[in-house]
Structures are given as structure tokens and as C-alpha cells.
Amino acid sequence: MSNEIKLIISDIDGTLLTSQHLLTKNLVQTLQEIQALSIPFIAASARSPRGILPIAQKLGIQNNPLAAYNGALITTDGNLPLFSHPLPAAGKKLLKLIKKFFPTISLNVYSNADWYTDSHNKWIEIEATITKMQPIFLSFADLLRQDPIHKLLLIGDAVEITTLMNFLNTQELTDCAFYLSKENYLEITHKQVSKETVLHEMANFYAVPLQNVLTIGDNYNDLPMLKAAGLGIAMGNAPAPVKESADKVTATNDQDGVAKALKKYVLDSP
Known part of the structure; x- marks a missing residue:
């Protein structure tokens, strides 16, 4: 699987973060291994860029695009707009x-x-x-x-x-x-804003076919990107309809679900 996944897009709350809004050491270490493979890892969230940046810094992905407001604003450094879809009048x-x-x-x-x-x-x-x-x-x-x-x-x-x-x-x-x-x-x-739009914009930005993108999330607003990606993974804490629509289901956010999924489907390690 490691030769197939060229881009990863992940939700934050309920996915990267535990129920106590924390990052685990295992996840941080796993992201270091992903970065060593030069596979872009994009954090996508309803949060603002400033709400995402501290998390991205702890994960070592702050130099990658950050998809804020579910994709209404994608920045390159927490400030500089890469893609912007503001509300109309x-x-x-x-x-x-x-x-x-x-x-x-x-x-x-x-x-x-x-x-x-x-x-x-x-x-x-x-x-x-x-x-x-x-x-x-x-x-x-x-x-x-x-x-x-x-x-x-x-x-x-x-x-x-x-x-x-x-x-x-x-x-x-x-x-x-x-x-x-x-x-x-x-x-x-x-109305143009969705995590599926993030998926398409980031896949085009990195020139990666959709079949080579892994997405992971825990809620209904993650569903479009889970369905459209080559490999869509639902968290174990996701609602049943989300898990049923995903390609794979990993452990919960309190059981290192993201780290386990990345090790299995990207790093080919137990």
C-alpha cells in the first residue's frame, strides 16, 4: 500500500485529537515517518487557520497547506491564502x-x-x-x-x-x-465548500490521482472526501452511516485510530 498512497488528508477533531483534545506520542511519531516518505499530510477542519496551526506544528506538518473552515480557506503558512471561498453577500x-x-x-x-x-x-x-x-x-x-x-x-x-x-x-x-x-x-x-473540494484542490495541487489519496475522518461532513478518495477510512468513533460508507474502519480516536491506519495502509507495519 505504501507505493500507492501519495497524499493524505485528515480531519482533526474526533480524528487526530483524542476526546480530551490531545495528540498522542504514537501519532506524532507516526507522522514523522510519513513526513520522511515525503507524503504530504493535510489537516482539514472546521477550525480557523490559527486553530489548526498549533496542532500542525506539534505534528510537524505546519509547512503543508492547512485546510480551514472545511476548505473555505486553505493557507500555506496559516496566513497566506492558497484557495479562498468566502460567503457571498x-x-x-x-x-x-x-x-x-x-x-x-x-x-x-x-x-x-x-x-x-x-x-x-x-x-x-x-x-x-x-x-x-x-x-x-x-x-x-x-x-x-x-x-x-x-x-x-x-x-x-x-x-x-x-x-x-x-x-x-x-x-x-x-x-x-x-x-x-x-x-x-x-x-x-x-455552498462550494466541502472536504471533497479540499480533496480535489489538494490532489490537483500535488498532481496526485484521487486513487492515490487516503482520507480519514469521523463525522458526516467527512463523508464526501471519504467516498471520493482512493482509500477512505472512518474512525471507530464515527456514526454507523459514516463507517458503512467508508472503505475501511480503524480504531477510535482514543485508541490511536489514525496512527494505526497509517501504519497499516501507508507504512506497511503492524
Whole structure:
């Protein structure tokens, strides 16, 4: 298998990171072996570039492209855009609608590497703890002035977010796509954005045929890239439909699933 895999794309949360948001020593060592083979390893996540970069540095892959916001922004060093797919003008219209009809929802705007919000609440504190980032606090008027907008993250109670999703389904959201990344996290990006797009852009960038790409992930937003790659691997902690759609299933993120998959399918070692 080592002669076939020429490019690897991996999700981060629930995949590279344990349930305690940590990297294992085994995974770091395995990535060093992958790097020694000159096989590009791309971290793809809903996180911002600044949320990905510290993880990439610990893994030794910081010089590779980083796919942030599920591919809305791919950078070469955490800042310089390689590919950019910002929200259309409808994104700012959405912010106004949500502020008016759902005032308790936490509004989070991601523009390039920065995270902006207009209020401090428990959701902001939770997200800051997970991502090890701090937002830039702005007035709502200044929030609307941010450009480009690569992602909107809307956080609230699960019931609130479900109600918001139902509301958005009644709106004409041209060129916008939205999905739940958690039961209380609603993410909105350009409709062109997906991890499958990351797969195609990175395969073209490195001139690697899709059949020579390995992808690995743990959730529904990883499914498109798992299906499109030559070898799509689901984590053992992934939902059943994700595992059923993948080519292979590895151990969970708390059992070194990524390291085990890379050793088996790339390094040909036990």
C-alpha cells in the first residue's frame, strides 16, 4: 500500500485529537515517518487557520497547506491564502436576520485567520477553551463590516439551533450551505465548500490521482472526501452511516485510530 498512497488528508477533531483534545506520542511519531516518505499530510477542519496551526506544528506538518473552515480557506503558512471561498453577500443579510429574530444565538464570524464576535457568553468561553483561541470583540455594526467572511458559526441551545435551521430552510440562501457540526453548532459557508473540494484542490495541487489519496475522518461532513478518495477510512468513533460508507474502519480516536491506519495502509507495519 505504501507505493500507492501519495497524499493524505485528515480531519482533526474526533480524528487526530483524542476526546480530551490531545495528540498522542504514537501519532506524532507516526507522522514523522510519513513526513520522511515525503507524503504530504493535510489537516482539514472546521477550525480557523490559527486553530489548526498549533496542532500542525506539534505534528510537524505546519509547512503543508492547512485546510480551514472545511476548505473555505486553505493557507500555506496559516496566513497566506492558497484557495479562498468566502460567503457571498447573503452572509451579511443572514447575520442581520439572525440578530433580529434569534438575539440569544451566539454570532461568530471567521474572516481569514481571525475570529470575531459581538458578545461574551458561555458559548464563546467553551469554544475558546477547545480551540485555544481568543475572539476579537466588535460591535455588531463592525461585525458586519468584516470581509471576506469565510464562515459563520452560530451557537446556542440545541432547541434554539434546530429552530434556527428550520427558519433558514425558509430563506433563499443562494450560494450558502449550512450544517450541524454539533447538535448546538450551526456552521454556514459558501455552498462550494466541502472536504471533497479540499480533496480535489489538494490532489490537483500535488498532481496526485484521487486513487492515490487516503482520507480519514469521523463525522458526516467527512463523508464526501471519504467516498471520493482512493482509500477512505472512518474512525471507530464515527456514526454507523459514516463507517458503512467508508472503505475501511480503524480504531477510535482514543485508541490511536489514525496512527494505526497509517501504519497499516501507508507504512506497511503492524
